[in-house]
Amino acid sequence: MDRAFRAPRLIGEQGETSGWVGVRNGRIVAVEPFDRPLEADEVIELGTDEVLLPGLVDTHVHVNDPGRSEWEGFETATRAAAEGGITTIVDMPLNSLPPTVDAEALEVKRKTAREKVHVDVGFWGGAISGNLDSLRELHDDGVFGFKCFLLHSGVDEFPPLDPAELEKALSVLTGFGAMMIVHAEDSDSIEHAPVAHGEEYGRFLASRPRGAENLAIAQVIELARRYDARVHILHLSSSDALPMIASAKADGVRITVETCPHYLCFTAEEIPDGATPYKCCPPIREAGNRERLWQGLADGTIDCIVSDHSPCTAELKKMDIGDFGVAWGGVSSLQLGLSAVWTQARLRGYALTDVVDWMAHRTADLAGLRQKGAIEVGRDADLCVFAPDDAYVVDAARLRHRNPVSAYDGRALAGVVRGTWLRGERIVGPDIDSPGQRGQLLDRDAVR
Ligand SMILES: [Zn+2]
Numbered sequence: 367m368d369r370a371f372r373a374p375r376l377i378g379e380q381g382e383t384s385g386w387v388g389v390r391n392g393r394i395v396a397v398e399p400f401d402r403p404l405e406a407d408e409v410i411e412l413g414t415d416e417v418l419l420p421g422l423v424d425t426h427v428h429v430n431d432p433g434r435s436e437w438e439g440f441e442t443a444t445r446a447a448a449e450g451g452i453t454t455i456v457d458m459p460l461n462s463l464p465p466t467v468d469a470e471a472l473e474v475k476r477k478t479a480r481e482k483v484h485v486d487v488g489f490w491g492g493a494i495s496g497n498l499d500s501l502r503e504l505h506d507d508g509v510f511g512f513k514c515f516l517l518h519s520g521v522d523e524f525p526p527l528d529p530a531e532l533e534k535a536l537s538v539l540t541g542f543g544a545m546m547i548v549h550a551e552d553s554d555s556i557e558h559a560p561v562a563h564g565e566e567y568g569r570f571l572a573s574r575p576r577g578a579e580n581l582a583i584a585q586v587i588e589l590a591r592r593y594d595a596r597v598h599i600l601h602l603s604s605s606d607a608l609p610m611i612a613s614a615k616a617d618g619v620r621i622t623v624e625t626c627p628h629y630l631c632f633t634a635e636e637i638p639d640g641a642t643p644y645k646c647c648p649p650i651r652e653a654g655n656r657e658r659l660w661q662g663l664a665d666g667t668i669d670c671i672v673s674d675h676s677p678c679t680a681e682l683k684k685m686d687i688g689d690f691g692v693a694w695g696g697v698s699s700l701q702l703g704l705s706a707v708w709t710q711a712r713l714r715g716y717a718l719t720d721v722v723d724w725m726a727h728r729t730a731d732l733a734g735l736r737q738k739g740a741i742e743v744g745r746d747a748d749l750c751v752f753a754p755d756d757a758y759v760v761d762a763a764r765l766r767h768r769n770p771v772s773a774y775d776g777r778a779l780a781g782v783v784r785g786t787w788l789r790g791e792r793i794v795g796p797d798i799d800s801p802g803q804r805g806q807l808l809d810r811d812a813v814r
């Protein structure tokens with residue numbers, strides 16, 4: 367055996383336990399009780415204040431590379447991921463140029479990412495107005511599913527689907543068993559909402575009403591029901607939508623739902639005027655909404671938590687004028703998700719096993735990554751050593767993503783990632799200067 371971890375606490379398939387995890391050739395080959403030591407070339411002993419977790423899987427990351435690499439890039443994003451205990455990310459198809467909407471663009475993306483990535487990286491494809499004929503080839507080339515917007519995406523080269531196009535796209539994807547992941551806000555509702563402008567957060571919030579989300583989600587549910595399509599709701603913010611999602615699930619509609627750390631951590635009431643790092647779409651809503659989202663996680667209506675790391679330059683965030691109308695939307699949090707969610711989860715009585723469920727087991731399931739997301743014999747030895755009772759204050763300037771902007775700047779968070787291993791090799795730790803570009807590019811169902 368190459369390496370063995372002796373862990374007084376680990377989150378395994380049966381929840382929290384103590385034990386040994388053995389690694390050979392990058393795979394987990396043994397998980398044994400604490401009193402049955404494993405022999406290995408190297409033994410890594412965890413402290414009693416540390417917990418061995420599976421490396422997290424984050425299926426919603428905007429790397430923006432190539433094309434808008436001044437916003438983010440594969441080197442910086444995957445470095446941030448590794449530092450945050452994330453060993454697999456799946457990249458979103460928009461904001462890069464070209465967007466990942468045909469096989470050629472996917473190849474450009476792969477060429478850009480190859481040799482640069484510190485963790486494993488897969489790719490979502492895009493379903494846009496006009497590319498329905500390209501979806502099959504993209505699917506065959508290994509994208510994990512297809513993202514669409516139902517309103518302007520923010521960038522002109524990634525046009526939304528209108529209701530008729532969404533219907534057509536869902537029937538096409540269902541033909542070859544692919545999943546549609548949806549940014550669900552209704553275009554017409556937003557067009558008729560008050561326009562966001564100025565420093566006041568409340569005005570921005572009013573420009574992206576819950577009703578716009580609720581209506582779009584209802585439409586997606588009914589189309590999924592009609593075509594027996596596999597759909598996934600991205601970044602759920604409106605807790606109003608939870609009862610209808612629960613009802614659709616109970617009816618057997620094939621729908622899953624994610625939410626994000628910022629909706630679970632922050633409230634509209636506390637966002638200072640002009641604080642554009644908090645601007646994202648759909649928006650961070652009121653305190654009561656936040657508690658209902660936690661309830662949705664607890665009862666299983668919400669399946670998982672992903673970052674929706676969507677960075678840009680400080681200039682585009684309009685930090686100087688603090689105008690929510692013109693600032694680019696998106697929260698930068700890739701490196702912080704585990705601590706941010708844990709900080710809030712523990713306050714509400716949830717265990718680390720819940721957090722691992724939401725951020726590793728279920729996200730790996732969502733992407734069909736059977737070799738990721740759990741400490742189990744046969745899976746990749748992607749591991750994270752986490753100190754849940756340690757704490758730190760976020761300094762955005764020291765985070766590894768490209769631009770020193772984050773809504774979490776100055777926040778105290780519980781839980782520190784002390785080490786990360788990718789396929790059995792240590793990529794984060796006190797003696798490691800660089801994770802060393804050991805990441806691989808993943809296809810749906812397989813390593814490429
Ligand atoms: Zn979105």
Ligand SMILES: [Zn+2]
Pocket residue numbers: 426428458674676
């Ligand atoms: Zn996104």
